[in-house]
Amino acid sequence: MTAAARKAFDDAVALEQSGNLDKALVSYLKAQELAPQDTEIAYRTASALLQAGYLEEAQSQLRRIVFAEPEHLNARGSLGSCQLLQGDLENAQQNFRDVLDQAPDNRNALFGLATVLLKEGRAAEAERLARSLVELLPETPAVLALFAETQGKTDQVPASIAAYRKALKIDPEHTPALIGLSEILLLRKRYDEVIELAVRASQLSKTDAYPLSLLSDALSGKGALEDAREASEAALQLDPQSFLATMQLSILSRKLGDPVSALRYALAAHDKDTSAAEPFNALGSVLASLKYATEARKVLTGQTSQKELEPAVRQLIESLIAEERDRELVPERSKVHTKFENESVDTCLDAAQHQSETSTVLLSNEPLRPDVEDKPNVLGLNRQDRS
Structure with a gap:
């Protein structure tokens, strides 16, 4: 590694540690350009790409590292994580297993493989991995939430609730724990708690429709159907492709007549x-x-x-x-027609008022004459008709 590459790399590490990922990524890419064969720089650059959401770029770089150095377990584990995020469960699982074959306590691989198994409906297998992970990281909210999910899906509901609550005690804003606890309490019809948790999750994840759908289910369970419909409408607005929110609105509409x-x-x-x-x-x-x-x-x-x-x-x-839809449009057209008529009446009344005032001015300039008759009602409109 050249001196210039080392400086760019050290700058990138410092920026990443300070939480400035975007600038760190720029420095990593600069360091890699200066030292394209350096595996450490390549791996840290790929990790930064993965964290920033550049999954295709990260996967491409991680594949090159694993091909060049098959024993680079961190790169293989990160490649598995990248594939998991892309929905490639088969290859992700294989990479996680390859890592665990050589390093049974590798935390990234344990977490990743447990997640894959949960997605495949193999909760009992996932539970064993999650339990091992809890022993390694007993105070980590993400690990506790993963363990809680495995407990909930293996009918260990009290243990699941306890693990979720522990995760939230450590980090009250851990969204996966908020959502997971909401789901399990919803099954137990503890609607008030679900409402509170779902609102918190929605406030923390403003672009995620799912917490609003959970909120809708809880409100519906309490009989607050109008509020439930409003929550589902908000969810559908956030995610127009949400099957769940669309079905909720169908059911709620039927219940609301x-x-x-x-x-x-x-x-x-x-x-x-x-x-x-x-x-x-x-x-x-x-x-x-x-x-x-x-x-x-x-x-x-x-x-x-x-x-x-x-x-x-x-x-x-x-x-x-x-x-x-046509029936709904009729009242709208009627409203428009009525509005037009009212505006026409107001226009006529304004004209009448103006004409009356003009006549008054003209008459005031004439000599007073006895027995002046009341002026006629202009255009046949009564003043009280104004709206």
């Missing part, structure tokens, strides 16, 4: 995930309530066979939605 909106949201949810059963259930229930029994049966049959909606049924649903 708005079957056509329930159809509209259920149809939108079906279009987002044609294999999901929930939209079929919602559409079938609403159609049955609207006395379309035959179509409701067809929808439920489609659910069992996981097929698309029959064209005739879809056409019916879309026509019901369109008819409701």
